[in-house]
Amino acid sequence: MAQVTAPRKQGLGPGFWPVTIGLTVLNVIISWYIVVTPIFDTYLHVPEAAAPAGDIDALFTYLRDSAAQTHVVLGDARLSMARETPSSAAPYDVIVLDAFSGDAIPVHLLTAEAIALYRRHLRPGGLLVFNISSQYLDLAPQLALQARHAGMKALLVHSTDNEARGLFAADWVILSANESLANLPAIVNEAQPIGEIPGLRLWTDDYSSLLPLLRWKSGFTRSGKQ
Numbered sequence: 641m642a643q644v645t646a647p648r649k650q651g652l653g654p655g656f657w658p659v660t661i662g663l664t665v666l667n668v669i670i671s672w673y674i675v676v677t678p679i680f681d682t683y684l685h686v687p688e689a690a691a692p693a694g695d696i697d698a699l700f701t702y703l704r705d706s707a708a709q710t711h712v713v714l715g716d717a718r719l720s721m722a723r724e725t726p727s728s729a730a731p732y733d734v735i736v737l738d739a740f741s742g743d744a745i746p747v748h749l750l751t752a753e754a755i756a757l758y759r760r761h762l763r764p765g766g767l768l769v770f771n772i773s774s775q776y777l778d779l780a781p782q783l784a785l786q787a788r789h790a791g792m793k794a795l796l797v798h799s800t801d802n803e804a805r806g807l808f809a810a811d812w813v814i815l816s817a818n819e820s821l822a823n824l825p826a827i828v829n830e831a832q833p834i835g836e837i838p839g840l841r842l843w844t845d846d847y848s849s850l851l852p853l854l855r856w857k858s859g860f861t862r863s864g865k866q
Contacts (some may be wrong), residue, residue, distance in 0.1 A: 672703070718754055721761060731763045738771040740779060747848045755815070756788050765818035768792075773810040777853045783813045785842050786832040792817045795831045 661672040696706075735758050745788070748754060752768075758768055772779040780796050787794035789800050792815045813834070821827060836854050 716748055722757055724761075732761050732766055733763055734767045734769060735762065736769045736771070740772055741774050742778070743776050745774075745777065745779075745850075746754060747843065747850075748781065749846065750786070751843045751845050751846045751848065752789055754787060755790050757788065765816065765821075767818070767821070768815040770813045770815070771810055772813055773808075774855075776855060777850060778855055779853060780811070780813050780834045781837045781840055782853060783815065784836070785840055787815045789842055790815070790817075792861065793819075793822060794834060795822065795827060796834045797827070797830045798832065826856070 656754075667668075702720075737749055739749060755768070759766075762768070770779070770783060774781070784794040793813045797812045797814060799807075799812060801807055801812045822831070840852055841849070842845060843849075
């Protein structure tokens with residue numbers, strides 16, 4: 641996970657620039673696109689022996705080339721965050737999780753207990769943003785269930801590709817208790833409904849099942865998106 645610190649404008653609303661953004665390691669490349677000079681604390685889920693601190697710049701050149709100041713912590717993002725005490729001076733405005741594109745996903749980042757942990761590190765009205773792009777699983781219904789359990793709203797947004805900028809199309813689910821979020825023009829124009837799966841159970845640290853979320857044929861998702 642990476643922590644981004646940037647100048648605040650108006651808080652979470654039109655024209656805002658968040659003070660802090662938490663990024664899981666697979667999305668830390670976002671740091672390369674930041675035009676201001678933020679600060680990154682990066683959590684890498686790799687053994688320390690496999691990536692000694694002195695080798696990080698060589699292994700992750702986009703961190704070295706970023707305008708950001710970077711600090712790397714090796715270890716699982718959720719476990720590392722659990723060991724930290726949320727700071728009243730600098731909680732996150734946004735936490736972005738991007739670790740779910742493969743055929744083996746870290747389920748422990750998507751349980752009710754994980755969501756509760758992230759919320760303890762969020763400012764009031766902050767956002768949890770999940771990149772759920774996957775050819776194997778449709779995670780949107782589970783995240784919608786997690787949102788209801790946590791008293792939050794869930795919004796599904798699709799971002800288009802941009803070859804000139806090296807961007808791939810992606811599906812995102814945004815969770816927030818911010819009531820005004822759904823009224824932002826950028827959200828109103830892009831948000832899509834998330835379909836329900838009858839009988840779907842909430843994932844916890846004691847229970848999870850990928851079977852109801854499998855994509856059964858190419859191009860079809862359980863949340864209703866073709």
